[in-house]
Amino acid sequence: MRSGVRVHVGDRLDLGAEIVMNEREAHYLRDVRRLRAGDKVAVFNGTDGEWDATIVNSTRRGATLRVGVQLRSQATEPDLWLVFAPIKRARIDQLVEKATELGVSVLQPVHTRHTVVERLNLGRLRTIATEASEQCERLTVPRVRPPIAVSQLLNDWPQERRLLLCVETGPARPIGELLLEGRTESSTWAVMVGPEGGFALPELDLFLKLPFVTPVGLGPRILRAETAALAALACWQVILGDGSLRPSPSHA
Amino acid sequence: MRSGVRVHVGDRLDLGAEIVMNEREAHYLRDVRRLRAGDKVAVFNGTDGEWDATIVNSTRRGATLRVGVQLRSQATEPDLWLVFAPIKRARIDQLVEKATELGVSVLQPVHTRHTVVERLNLGRLRTIATEASEQCERLTVPRVRPPIAVSQLLNDWPQERRLLLCVETGPARPIGELLLEGRTESSTWAVMVGPEGGFALPELDLFLKLPFVTPVGLGPRILRAETAALAALACWQVILGDGSLRPSPSHA
Numbered sequence: 448m449r450s451g452v453r454v455h456v457g458d459r460l461d462l463g464a465e466i467v468m469n470e471r472e473a474h475y476l477r478d479v480r481r482l483r484a485g486d487k488v489a490v491f492n493g494t495d496g497e498w499d500a501t502i503v504n505s506t507r508r509g510a511t512l513r514v515g516v517q518l519r520s521q522a523t524e525p526d527l528w529l530v531f532a533p534i535k536r537a538r539i540d541q542l543v544e545k546a547t548e549l550g551v552s553v554l555q556p557v558h559t560r561h562t563v564v565e566r567l568n569l570g571r572l573r574t575i576a577t578e579a580s581e582q583c584e585r586l587t588v589p590r591v592r593p594p595i596a597v598s599q600l601l602n603d604w605p606q607e608r609r610l611l612l613c614v615e616t617g618p619a620r621p622i623g624e625l626l627l628e629g630r631t632e633s634s635t636w637a638v639m640v641g642p643e644g645g646f647a648l649p650e651l652d653l654f655l656k657l658p659f660v661t662p663v664g665l666g667p668r669i670l671r672a673e674t675a676a677l678a679a680l681a682c683w684q685v686i687l688g689d690g691s692l693r694p695s696p697s698h699a
Numbered sequence: 700m701r702s703g704v705r706v707h708v709g710d711r712l713d714l715g716a717e718i719v720m721n722e723r724e725a726h727y728l729r730d731v732r733r734l735r736a737g738d739k740v741a742v743f744n745g746t747d748g749e750w751d752a753t754i755v756n757s758t759r760r761g762a763t764l765r766v767g768v769q770l771r772s773q774a775t776e777p778d779l780w781l782v783f784a785p786i787k788r789a790r791i792d793q794l795v796e797k798a799t800e801l802g803v804s805v806l807q808p809v810h811t812r813h814t815v816v817e818r819l820n821l822g823r824l825r826t827i828a829t830e831a832s833e834q835c836e837r838l839t840v841p842r843v844r845p846p847i848a849v850s851q852l853l854n855d856w857p858q859e860r861r862l863l864l865c866v867e868t869g870p871a872r873p874i875g876e877l878l879l880e881g882r883t884e885s886s887t888w889a890v891m892v893g894p895e896g897g898f899a900l901p902e903l904d905l906f907l908k909l910p911f912v913t914p915v916g917l918g919p920r921i922l923r924a925e926t927a928a929l930a931a932l933a934c935w936q937v938i939l940g941d942g943s944l945r946p947s948p949s950h951a
Contacts, residue, residue: 541793548926550918583920621943666802666936667944668835674800677926678933684918685934691873692919 452480452488453497453581455588460495465503466512473510476502489518493587496521519695524587525688526635528553528608529680532562532642533594534672542673543572547579547589549680550688556594557639560647567594584694597650601657608635610660611683613675615645619664622679626686636687638679640672704732704740705749705833707840712747717755718764725762728754741770745839748773771947776839777940778887780805780860781932784814784894785846786924794925795824799831799841801932802940808846809891812899819846836946849902856911860887863915863935864906865927867897871916874931878938888939890931892924 454476458466468476476482484502490512491497499515529551533539546554554576556567572591580588595603604610609629611622629636646654654660665678684690706728710718720728728734736754742764743749751767781803785791798806806828808819824843832840847855856862861881863874881888898906906912917930936942 545923545926545929548920548922549930550920583922585920615946616948619945621937623937623942626937664943664945665933666940666942667946668800668802668837669946670800670835671797674797674929677797677929678801678937681917681930681933682937685873685875685930688918690875690918691916693871693916694867694919694921696868 450480450482450486450488452476452482453584454488454490454500455577455581456490456492458492460490460492460498460514460517462514462516464514466490466500466514468510468512470508473505473508476510477505477507487515488512490514491586494521497586519586521586524552524585525550525684526552527680527683527688528555528637529676530555530557530600530610530637530639531672531676532557532559532640533567534563534643538671538673539567539572540575542676543575543591544579545673545677546680547576547585548583549677550585550684551589551680552587553637554589554591555600555637556592557600558594558596559642560597560650561642561644563642563644569593597653601653604657604659605635606659608637608659610637610639610654610657611663611679612654612660613638613640613665613670613679614651614662615664615669617651617662619662622663622665622682623686625661625663626682629687636683638676638683640676640679643672702732702734702738702740704728704734705836706740706742706752707829707833708742708744710744712742712744712750712766712769714766714768716766718742718752718766720762720764722760725757725760728762729757729759739767740764742766743838746773749838771838773838776804776837777802777936778804779932779935779940780807780889781928782807782809782852782862782889782891783924783928784809784811784892785819786815786895790923790925791819791824792827794928795827795843796831797925797929798932799828799837800835801929802837802936803841803932804839806841806843807852808844809852810846810848811894812849812902813894813896815894815896821845849905853905853909856909857887858911860889860911862889862891862906862909862912863931864912865890865892865917865922865931866903866914867916867921869903869914871914874915874917874934875938877913877915878934881939888935890928890935892928892931895924
């Protein structure tokens with residue numbers, strides 16, 4: 448029977464293909480989701496859409512799945528990056544989980560001058576992004592990139608991608624106004640939020656000189672970094688992204 | 700010196716007024732924020748704006764503050780309600796914190812048929828709302844109302860307040876489209892999100908028959924309850940609320 452469980456896999460998906468899961472993945476199906484041989488799950492790999500799969504065997508050491516029919520074909524998803532300074536553990540976990548639900552394609556941590564958290568557990572963040580993708584019915588998992596310095600971020604920046612810099616001080620365009628204007632553009636987009644202490648002034652100056660950067664405001668309240676990011680991403684999706692689409696009816 | 704600390708108080712605020720803090724409030728200033736006699740804080744009470752205040756004495760048992768000059772006068776804030784089914788502890792805490800940052804005026808918990816969490820610690824939620832208000836520079840604290848049943852919610856509902864019901868299945872208007880249309884209306888508004896398991900079908904039918912209810916969609920991904928609430932609130936503020944205002948320059 449269909450279990451409602453979705454699993455992201457690395458394998459190619461095709462009718463009859465066999466998927467071999469490692470000990471950890473098998474543990475998740477067996478001990479967390481209580482699934483056994485004969486149970487069905489949905490699998491996706493980010494490129495081949497979503498497929499029905501049946502657990503053909505499941506032990507403590509691993510599990511094997513057999514791929515059945517395709518449930519959904521791969522569709523184009525919004526191309527929206529989130530650039531963020533690392534914040535405290537509980538809050539960065541929320542940020543990655545909810546940014547994934549809100550459909551970001553790339554999560555790019557960046558070390559700013561005021562970044563307090565120096566070490567980042569990329570493995571943990573990737574697991575959170577994968578689990579949130581499984582849960583929210585995405586057909587992709589956002590890429591969580593290794594952290595880089597501001598200088599490298601700006602050197603490597605694709606010039607045609609607009610960067611909406613969420614700032615609490617200084618001049619800024621209201622984000623709603625800017626996104627509504629963006630409906631007539633063919634740009635690609637990114638949202639950036641600074642560290643808890645805000646940007647250092649020389650750093651902010653550097654950003655504001657760049658043609659692809661626009662400082663944006665989210666209203667009169669001082670938002671925590673993760674709240675600002677989620678608010679900006681939600682508004683982008685609703686105004687410029689896929690906010691008018693509905694969940695696939697298969698999910699119930 | 701100014702400490703950057705903001706404190707919500709119950710007292711009237713006026714030049715020279717004395718504010719007596721209890722043991723718990725004094726502990727926060729003394730042991731958490733490390734403030735001593737002579738240090739300054741900003742105080743607000745939800746009606747008289749924000750005022751400068753000086754700690755005149757501080758012991759383990761209590762503290763006294765003397766109110767100085769007014770820093771900001773009280774302003775009208777958006778009138779936006781959030782109705783939500785109780786969810787698990789960590790997630791409801793995030794919901795209350797971030798909904799406060801996003802400027803809700805009322806938080807109304809409601810018991811739906813699929814509500815799993817029966818007991819709600821209102822005191823804890825009110826503390827979270829107060830602390831988030833202090834942090835985000837609001838001049839009010841949102842009211843966290845006691846939980847009620849769906850039937851009571853609907854019986855007592857003010858008919859002129861539109862209720863945007865976030866739904867994942869069935870027909871729904873894209874929230875962006877609806878909010879943009881709302882710019883020409885003089886309605887008041889509320890956002891409602893269901894429990895993790897979604898609404899029960901008879902319950903959903905009941906809601907959809909009511910003239911003030913509009914089912915809205917937030918895109919193709921299945922959002923967790925708290926993510927859906929935050930996305931809807933953020934979009935409301937940016938399109939219909941105070942999203943084009945900037946933080947008070949005094950905050951830095």
